[in-house]
Amino acid sequence: MSFPNYNKVSHVFATCFGVGSIPFAPGTWGSLFAVLLIYNTAFLQEWIILSTVLTVALSWWVCVEVHKDTKSDSSEIVIDEFAGMFVACMFINHDFISLLFAFLFFRFFDIVKPWPISWVDKNIKNGPGILSDDILAGLFTSILMLAIPKIII
Helix, strand or coil, X not given: CCCCCCCCHHHHHHCCCCHHHCCCCHHHHHHHHXXXXXXXXXXXXXXXXXHHHHHHHHHHHHHHHHHHXXXXXXXXXXXXXXXHHHHHCCCCCCCHHHHHHHHHXXXXXXXXXXXXXXXXXXXXXXXXXXXXXXXXXXHHHHHHHHHHHHHHC
């Protein structure tokens, strides 16, 4: 089956409504989509932990379903970056500068994949594997964003 098949709800979500089909740097666009949504949606700011849990749960289901269809981790699947950004933004202020740094740190961790992110990326397979490394990159980002003010002050 070719991906994405926009007649399938899981494929629509997997590409974040087509964002993943942008031909260059789709993961960056998926991450940016999440940041813009968080920044511009008061509900997501006020209920970020619940929003993150629901986003990760939905992403898990989507990644499992899409992997059943495609047996691959297509670059057009960006819901994993979307969910990872939610994790990265759980415990920070949602002002422009904080979100900008969270975005930059998340992209760094997602692209460079330092250990243990690289281990997860190589060893966790199928649908959960699509998502797991991005959740871990989001956790790394979240920890770094919490630590920076303590280190600077």
